[in-house]
Amino acid sequence: MVKQEIIFWRYLWKTQYVLLLLPIILMALAAAIATYDGDLANNLMKLIVFPILLFPAVASLYHIGSIHHRELLLTFPLNNLWLGLIRPAFLGFIYSACFTISLKTVSPYSTEELASAFISSFFYMILAGFFLVLFKSIAIGFVIPMAYLFYGIFTTGTGEGYFYLMQWARPNPDLTLRDCVVVQAIAAIVFSLGTLYFLAKRNKYHWNT
Structure with a gap:
């Protein structure tokens, strides 16, 4: 298992290093x-870095959403637990932690706001993986979470309730940070399990994308 993981991460780095590095580079720039x-640094973090946090999530699952791998995907033996749950959660934790630390260096956010930013970014990355696996499409893995995010940014979370991802930066007066953290943390777990389920049942569900 350890050897397989080393091989996977080396291959991922060689093929997807741009998607893996871009958020980190922009965090350092901010x-x-x-x-x-x-x-300017704060706006860079909120409006550019946060949206592209889904890049690493999509990169780690790109072979599932690639049209060139779809036929192979249906029969190829995969470790569903590692691919659908452990790796996305690991990447989500690492990049969300880096994002939160970077936020703290660019603006005096409160501890509660930083906790909300961490959970929201983690949930956002989990959503990208979920939709990519569900529809077996890289494009949808990008488009749906990003469209949801920017809708919330431009409407201050109208209609999104406690799933509003930017409460820590553009607060909706009808919501509380604590409730958003709790709801989104639970949702991240649910969507992670959903990713695992649809990956395990990948030969059963087929969508025209």
């Missing part, structure tokens, strides 16, 4: 800019 222009 931290550097913060010493000169805090508002």
Whole structure:
């Protein structure tokens, strides 16, 4: 198992390093800019870095959403637990932690706001993996979560309730950070299990995408 994981991460790095590195590079850029222009750095984190956090999630599952691998996917033996649950959760934790730490360096967010940013970014990455596996499409793995995110940004979460992903940055007065954290943490678990389920049943569900 350890050898397989090493092989996987090496291959992922060789083939998807751009998607893996871009969020980290922009986080570092925002931290550097913060010493000169805090508002610009903060907006960079909120409006650019946060949306592209789904890049690593999609990269780790790209072979599921690639049209060139769909036929092979139906019969190829996969470790569903690692591919559908452990790896996405690991990547989500690492990138969400990096994002939260970067936020703290660019703007004086409260502890509660940082906790909300961490959970929201983690949930956002889990959503990307869920929709990619459900529809077996890289495009949908990108489009649906990002469209949902930007709808919330432009409407301050109208109609999204406690699933609003930007409460920590653009608060909706009808919501509380604590409730958003709890609901989104539970939702992240549910969608992670959903990803695992649809991956295990990948030969049963076929969508025209």
